[in-house]
Amino acid sequence: MKRFLETGNFAITEGAILVGCRFFAGYPITPATELAEAMSLRLPQEGGIYLQAEDECAAMHLCIGASLGGYKAMTATSGPGFILYADPYGWALGCECPVVVLNSGRVGPVSGITGAPGQGEFYLMRYPTHGGNFETICLAPNSAQECMAMTVEAFYLSERFRMPVSVLADQLITDGFEDISVPENDAEMKEMGFRVWPRKIHQGPDFYPVTDELDIPPVVLGQNTGALCSDWTPTEEGYDIEEVEAHHKHAYRLIYKVRNNRHIFNHLYEKVHMDDDPDLVVVSYGTPSRVVNTAVKKARSNGLKVGALRLINLWPFPDEHFSLNTKYLVVELNWDGELVREVQRAAPKDSDVHFLGTCGDLPTVPRLTETFEKILKGQPLQRIGWEVEAW
Amino acid sequence: MEYKSSDISSAYLRSRKIPSTACAGCGLGMNHKIVIQAIKELKLAVEDIIWGTSIGCAGRQTFGTWKGDGVAGTHGRIYAIARGLRVVLPPNKELILTVGDGDAFGIGLNHLIHAARSNADMTVIVNDNLGYQSTGGQYGWTTPQGSKTDSSPYGMFEHNLMSEGMDVLHILKGAGATFLARHVSMDGAWAVDTVKKAILNKGFSLVHMTFPCPTNFASKELGSRDPVKIFNWIKNHAAPMGQEKDDTIWVTGIYHDASNSRPEFSRLIHETVEKIRRTGTL
Numbered sequence: 001m002k003r004f005l006e007t008g009n010f011a012i013t014e015g016a017i018l019v020g021c022r023f024f025a026g027y028p029i030t031p032a033t034e035l036a037e038a039m040s041l042r043l044p045q046e047g048g049i050y051l052q053a054e055d056e057c058a059a060m061h062l063c064i065g066a067s068l069g070g071y072k073a074m075t076a077t078s079g080p081g082f083i084l085y086a087d088p089y090g091w092a093l094g095c096e097c098p099v100v101v102l103n104s105g106r107v108g109p110v111s112g113i114t115g116a117p118g119q120g121e122f123y124l125m126r127y128p129t130h131g132g133n134f135e136t137i138c139l140a141p142n143s144a145q146e147c148m149a150m151t152v153e154a155f156y157l158s159e160r161f162r163m164p165v166s167v168l169a170d171q172l173i174t175d176g177f178e179d180i181s182v183p184e185n186d187a188e189m190k191e192m193g194f195r196v197w198p199r200k201i202h203q204g205p206d207f208y209p210v211t212d213e214l215d216i217p218p219v220v221l222g223q224n225t226g227a228l229c230s231d232w233t234p235t236e237e238g239y240d241i242e243e244v245e246a247h248h249k250h251a252y253r254l255i256y257k258v259r260n261n262r263h264i265f266n267h268l269y270e271k272v273h274m275d276d277d278p279d280l281v282v283v284s285y286g287t288p289s290r291v292v293n294t295a296v297k298k299a300r301s302n303g304l305k306v307g308a309l310r311l312i313n314l315w316p317f318p319d320e321h322f323s324l325n326t327k328y329l330v331v332e333l334n335w336d337g338e339l340v341r342e343v344q345r346a347a348p349k350d351s352d353v354h355f356l357g358t359c360g361d362l363p364t365v366p367r368l369t370e371t372f373e374k375i376l377k378g379q380p381l382q383r384i385g386w387e388v389e390a391w
Numbered sequence: 392m393e394y395k396s397s398d399i400s401s402a403y404l405r406s407r408k409i410p411s412t413a414c415a416g417c418g419l420g421m422n423h424k425i426v427i428q429a430i431k432e433l434k435l436a437v438e439d440i441i442w443g444t445s446i447g448c449a450g451r452q453t454f455g456t457w458k459g460d461g462v463a464g465t466h467g468r469i470y471a472i473a474r475g476l477r478v479v480l481p482p483n484k485e486l487i488l489t490v491g492d493g494d495a496f497g498i499g500l501n502h503l504i505h506a507a508r509s510n511a512d513m514t515v516i517v518n519d520n521l522g523y524q525s526t527g528g529q530y531g532w533t534t535p536q537g538s539k540t541d542s543s544p545y546g547m548f549e550h551n552l553m554s555e556g557m558d559v560l561h562i563l564k565g566a567g568a569t570f571l572a573r574h575v576s577m578d579g580a581w582a583v584d585t586v587k588k589a590i591l592n593k594g595f596s597l598v599h600m601t602f603p604c605p606t607n608f609a610s611k612e613l614g615s616r617d618p619v620k621i622f623n624w625i626k627n628h629a630a631p632m633g634q635e636k637d638d639t640i641w642v643t644g645i646y647h648d649a650s651n652s653r654p655e656f657s658r659l660i661h662e663t664v665e666k667i668r669r670t671g672t673l
Contacts, residue, residue: 025475044667049478049660054505058471061464061502065475068462073475087465221460222480224438228455230463231446239407239455240463 002182008144008174009035012102012167013042014182015148016074018189019155019196021100022048023073025062027055030114031171032076032104039074056081060088063099067092068229070220072155072199076102078171079121080111082128089164090129093136093254095229096208098158098165098199098218100151105170105286105333107360116360117170117287122338125168126315133251135258137161138315139268140168140285144178150268150312152194157265159197161257162218168314170333172287172362202227206236210249212256214264258316268312269321273300277324278307280376283343284331285311288362292331295368306372311339322346327375328353331368335359354381399427403437404456411452416618418602418625419452421576422518425600426489429586440485441476445469445499448525448604449491449518467499470506470515477511478657485590486512492519495597496532496552496559503597507568510594511656516586517597520604528607533559535628535640538612553640563597564647570596571647575629576603577622578643585645592650593658601625601641 004010012035016024024043026036040050049066053059056077063073077085082103092099107113108120125138137157141150150167158165183189189196200217204225209216219227219238228238233247272293274281284292289310296308309321322328325348330340332355340355347353354375356363374381400409404427413419430440442457444450446466454463464472473486480486495503495517506513522531522540529542532552539546552559560571570592574582582600589596602625603609609621630636632644654662666673 023475023479044664045671047664047668049664051475051478051660053471054501057468058502058505061468061471062475065472065477066479067475068472069476069479071479087468091465091468221441221462221476222484224459226459228461230444230454230461231465232451232454232463240451 001188002184004180004182005177006144006180007034007177008147008169009038011144011148011180012076012151012174013038015151016100016155017042017046017048018183018194019072019152020198021072021074021155022046023063023066023071024048025051025053025059025066025073025075026077027053027059027081029056029078029081031106031175032078032081032102035076035102035104035174056084057087060085060092060099060101064088064092064097067097067099068219068221070199070201070222072098072159074100074102076104078104078106079108079118082121082124086129090131091231092164093129093134094231096162096218097229098162100154100158101164101166102151103166103168104174105168113360115171117172117333118359119170119286119288119333119338121168122314122332125166128166134254136166136315137163137258137265138166138168139265140312140314141173142286142289142310144173144176144180146312147173148180148182149192149194152196153265153268156195156197159199159218160214160264161261162216163258168286170286201225204237207238208234208236208250208253210236210253212253212260214257214261262316265313266318266320269318270310270312272296272308272310274307274309276305278326279305280307280327280329280372281324282306282308282329282331282368282372283311283339284308285314285339286333288331288333291362291365291368295365295372298365299369299372302369304372304376317342317346319346323348325351327351329356329371329375330354331356331363333357333359333362396424399424399431403427403430403458405458408456411456413448413452414606416603416605416616417448418576418604418622419448419518419520422516422600422602423453423456423489425576425579425582426487426516426586429583429590430487432583433587433590435485439483440487441480443469443473443486443488445488445490445494447491447494447523448520449489450494451525453489467494467497467502469494470499470502473513474506474509474511474656477513478660480657482512482657485514487590488513488515490515490517492517492521492533493523493531504562504566507563507566507595507597509656510567510569510653512593513595514586514589515595515597517599519599519601521601521608524604524607528611538608540608540611560599560646567595568597568647569594569649569652572597572645573599573641574643575601575625575641577626577629588645588648588650593655594651594653601629
């Protein structure tokens, strides 16, 4: 094991290389630029290819091309670039093409604030493209070390599920320097819980079977298998067809291969002080969870029965964590409240769901503990200036 | 050299997709045959070629026709997919893309320029039916000025990429394409020769080939869906380079042949990566 004081971008690069990623295409954008730079340095040393694309849309299409040629491929961007992935993301979902996509969130909308963290893409990660009739998988790490682990996991899942898998980080995690351990061999990777799935080649002729089956190798072109993949409704053999029954079969696969196999990744969450049915559950993901965990531990030491639930597997949304009829506080790096809507939906109908949003900066521990107290005492949350605390 | 269409078809094309679902009188099949004949004359096998398409008439009607591997991209994106594929495919595999004018010269032009810039080894056949015909017949970037279409009911009055001395092939030449040519679908064996040269170039080649659309373009512009009328109209407005007349729209022939003159994209990438891997530097 080698230890570094490095950024999340470094950790992601090393994680990708460890699992055999040998193709990266990206377009410079803060705060994901350093990842592209790290890839441009490291990939050629490993015999891999780094391409700088003409735009983000091309970046993900280049990855699709490389994946179709049999390579494990990855791209990375931030919100304004992620929105340009809408086109290729849909293609990769529909054609079942494994690609790993990293989104390092910054403050939006539009160009917003480049160098500050934001969580404005919670729903965009679920619906990264148009048309519906699909499920997506999204993982959200909260540290540089976990960025590596979730990159590794995203590659594993993208091969097994045969689809693009996204990692949602934010500016603080990808740009921030932290203590990072990089495994040096298979045993160390195993010790760290890293799972690896090799790229296999589908031999046809049923390239798009109408089942929720996993572990079907993806289409690889240039192997003389006669593979066909297109953006239209495929038949099982890959022919394009526009026909409702065939499309329903295709959509069934895209939806249920994920829904019916959630057990493969739904262990990805963290619970702190959650064993005694807390009076208040604080829900978060990504960087804010680190402050939340500290605040929850502090509140516990002050006698408040508070617990923290951190989601790592963001999508499909893990409803199973919200069976407790209690009070919930959702802490997010946005002012409009995104995750909180999903918590409201998943929690029992009469439970009390609150929202605390900051953006560009993290909430402080005192502010969080004060909010916990107010909620537990049943006091109303008040607007502070333009900030919305009550939801 | 002449071949019976049925022989070519059974050797290279999937019977399920031939004949295509194109409109009656559509000229796309002529372009398609030109490309397949060029492949046959080069003695290439099914497994030597990966076929890429886009959307619209040209993409939709040619996707899945090739017996070997095939991929279709969404609007304008096949050039980026093809470039990613090119760099990981064995160099002896040929990439042939049959796309439309809207796809190549409209929505995909940025990606196309970067495919030319990088000199990625692929042969792009732009099948030009003079606008967006599969969506009902709107003007495109090579629609002759003055043409009436569904979205230019008063006549197409904008500057476009083939008017007033402007030419999309000039853009692509400036961007670094190493083989560029223009034909109309009636050019037959001459166009076959050109496509052969395009495929033989180990770099970015593009052949712009106009074909007749009786259903939408001709019905609006010529007031008739009679295939003969639009065939003759295109033929009468096309002339080989050096024999242009005042009313010539399509000057045909090879515009630019710098075949094999500068390093091909994937070769450059792989040689560079290999050097860095071995020595740690360039």
